[in-house]
Amino acid sequence: MKKILLLLLAFSTIVSASLRVETTYTTLGAITEEIGGDLVHVHVLGSSKYDPHFIVPKPSLLAKLRRADLLIMNGGGLELGWLPPLIRGANNAKIQNGAKGFLDISHFIPMIDVPTSVSRGFGDVHAQGNPHYSTDPHMVPLIAKAIAQKLEAIDSNNSRLYAKNLDIFLSKWKNYLKKFDIKMDECKDKKVVQYHELFNYFLKRYNYKSYGNIEPLPGIAPSSKHTIALINTINKNHIKNILQDVYHERKTSKFIASKTGAKVLLIPHDMGATGSKTLEEFYNTIAKNICK
């Protein structure tokens, strides 16, 4: 009994000694673990099973945020529908917008698809641009640098360790990207349609062309009129690939596939969405499935 108590005590001190970091999504969490190593205790708020726009603001997440030393969010409006009430409810001064323990990664990313005008009449568009940048593996170094810089700032005693971890990670990732880009070069069919504009960063990086989306407007469910128009586009342009994410219904893409002969490719939007356990596995799955 004494032993267990001692063990528990030792364990709790280890946990409390490390920095508590909450990230909104899984890819951000994995990169934080690479940079933070044993110095941080990372928890992810939003499961990659679900649409990242619609994470349920469960009260249990309040308990996590209440004790967080650092909140790392994706930004670009992706968390607008669920995170603000949680930050408000957690009563944690450290992670308020503008406080030291608040990090919006989108501020470090060259955002694409920034609309020149916004209206809810265009559907659920993000005024800051397309927020789904983490599908592009070339964004990972930018994310890692932003996280390292933040960790060094709030835990300056260990800043050397974070800098070292960053160096190791960046060189590892450089090698990975070299091989990854070679693999992607072998992919010749560059025509796709997608459900939601989830993969634009990846598609732009590897010179793909997206001819349209299954949803008529961002956040609006498919309509028959729009689906028929998309089928015509696919037939006219001889498109073979329909990019499907894990959380939208698959009936529409299967229907489109049956009418056009195109293939439905299941592409993860975030680490773990199709079971990947590491960053490399996540991007490899995107590459593998898009090049089928």
Next chain:
Amino acid sequence: MKKRIILSLLVTSFLFADAEMDAIKEALQVQKEATLKLEAKLNTLEQKNTNQSASFSQNAYLPDMALILNMSTLSRNISNSDYTTSAIPGFIDSGEMNFPFNKDRGFNLNYAEFAMHSVVDPYFEAFANFHLHPEAFEIGEAYVQTTSLAYSLRIKAGKFKSSFGRMNQKHQHSWNFDSQALIYKALFGPDSISDAGVQLQWIAPIDTYLMFGTEAMQGTNGRSFGDSSSNNLYIGYVKSSVDIGDDLSILGGISYAHGKNTTSNATDIYGVDLTFREQLGSYSALIWQSEYLYRDMTLSDTKDKQAGFYSELIYQYNNNYSFGTRYDRITKNETDLSMYSGVDTDNLDRYTVKIDYKPFPMSRLRLSYTYDRSRIIVDERKNVSEVMLSLNIAAGAHGAHDY
């Protein structure tokens, strides 16, 4: 000869020096001109790049603002004039009921609400919503809330909806049904516990959500409290939540309110609430929410004991459709019912079903049917049947709702 050579040397050196000086002067002149040209260029560029924004513009600091509109069309088996005299025996006497929402057969514009939220400074956030009813202007809520107190404490001050129970703090447009739960209507009226006061909340620093809150309010709600000779209402609650796996979350709470009623005697209200939410996908969920309220109210000559509950089941099918059913019941009604002699006042309950259609998260059409068996209308127990189609929109910058 020697002299001559030296002299000529000297002269040539002077001459050379002269030539060199000329060359330098010339080069300097060229450089000066180039510099002037560059300066001129820089000036024009600088003029172009000058920030021409208005010197005192504060547009970037505008609060988030939203317009919420709620309207309905309904049919009912009771005439409008009879309906306004209806009573809930033991709780609301004839003529004392308020009907801010969906009062008339035919068309109703319930309200236009103007909601605002803004960060005030690094320490405060402010919220306000102004209810504009067709015949009244009302400050629904207007309060400030701290954002950065130590020990995870949070203080709210102003006029606000109490966090007592589960339904109390929600606005009408975010209720799962358009009508208020029967026990809330009976005990508090349409605004629930909403009052000027202060609130203190604290979340325990553990892995499980455990929140404690306490409030001191003026207690102007005349249904249960209403002695506003000084602030007389004190509220406390504990809420906790656990997750079972990724998909099932359970939220429960117990609440207590102690105040003084219009007879200056004590009113105590106890509440228990429990919500289960099973996530079936990103856009699909099954939600079961129930609440039980018990009131102990001492009046001049009686000691009333009254209680009731509601239980609602919501099936969110996808991001467009949602179905729901609710059962309301008064379970205890120990009070002076002598004015209803000869009228059946037992088994007060209500059934509601609804279908929601949301073309987009900002708009909602709701078709509902209510069978209300809690009313006495013109001295008779009369069951109210109601079919209603309501429309709610939230335009502009409307913040996300809580769990």
